[in-house]
Amino acid sequence: MNVIIFGPPGAGKGTQSSFLVKKQNMYQLSTGDLLRAELKSKSELSKKLQEIMDSGKLVSDEIINDLIEKKVSEPSKKNNIIFDGFPRNIQQAQALDAMLNKYDQAISLVLNLKVDNSILVKRISGRVSCSVCKKPFNEFFDPPGDPTKCTTKECKDRELIKRSDDNESTVSNRLKIYEESTLPLLKYYNSKGVVKNIDAMKSINEVTNQINGIILDL
Numbered sequence: 001m002n003v004i005i006f007g008p009p010g011a012g013k014g015t016q017s018s019f020l021v022k023k024q025n026m027y028q029l030s031t032g033d034l035l036r037a038e039l040k041s042k043s044e045l046s047k048k049l050q051e052i053m054d055s056g057k058l059v060s061d062e063i064i065n066d067l068i069e070k071k072v073s074e075p076s077k078k079n080n081i082i083f084d085g086f087p088r089n090i091q092q093a094q095a096l097d098a099m100l101n102k103y104d105q106a107i108s109l110v111l112n113l114k115v116d117n118s119i120l121v122k123r124i125s126g127r128v129s130c131s132v133c134k135k136p137f138n139e140f141f142d143p144p145g146d147p148t149k150c151t152t153k154e155c156k157d158r159e160l161i162k163r164s165d166d167n168e169s170t171v172s173n174r175l176k177i178y179e180e181s182t183l184p185l186l187k188y189y190n191s192k193g194v195v196k197n198i199d200a201m202k203s204i205n206e207v208t209n210q211i212n213g214i215i216l217d218l
């Protein structure tokens with residue numbers, strides 16, 4: 001089963017993807033995480049990416065589709081991917097369909113995480129993530145045991161970091177771009193009959209339970 005986890009910045013896509021990885025043994029394909037890994041290389045490309053991401057704009061479809069095809073084409077990941085943060089516009093959705101077709105795969109489910117904008121700003125500005133396992137915590141809603149360290153068993157004592165695009169000015173731009181370019185994709189996937197709506201205003205556990213219920217019913 002390939003799943004798209006869909007929703008605005010801060011909706012909980014990464015949080016819920018990591019639970020699906022554990023429960024369903026799926027592969028999380030987060031374009032944001034792949035791009036942030038590229039930033040660490042300090043290449044010419046990474047400087048351009050940093051600028052685009054810090055402004056809240058979208059990285060070019062060409063770069064993104066290339067990153068995606070490298071993963072979709074791997075036989076070990078076939079029909080077992082959670083797409084997190086992709087596709088983000090109609091061109092990316094069409095490119096994904098063509099790729100899936102080429103590798104004899106399909107999208108079975110689009111989980112649409114619905115959250116009001118007023119909550120999203122707090123979720124984003126309060127987010128801190130582990131520098132190693134990437135687990136997100138939240139200073140307001142899901143505080144780590146220690147405000148500076150990751151408290152998971154595997155990463156004990158690793159540093160918690162804030163993303164450079166998690167500030168109020170970038171957030172408003174990211175939300176605007178989501179509404180203009182990404183939200184219209186719901187119509188595209190609704191016409192394929194694969195969208196399930198999730199009330200993602202609820203607590204992290206309640207959202208996980210809604211998702212697990214939908215997957216059990218498939």
Ligand code: AP5
Nearest residue numbers: 009010011012013014015031032059085123127137138204
């Ligand atoms: P990306 O990394 O994909 O960011 P995003 O889509 O803006 O989403 P976020 O990671 O901010 O939020 P999330 O929904 O994963 O929320 P999370 O689970 O962390 O993209 C970053 C940038 O990269 C883009 O702006 C763009 O420049 C570029 N990019 C990426 N993909 C691209 C693409 N396909 N095309 C072009 N450019 C691309 O949760 C947020 C916080 O809320 C956490 O602190 C968490 O603990 C908390 N939380 C989660 N759920 C709940 C809950 N139910 N209740 C309370 N708190 C909660």
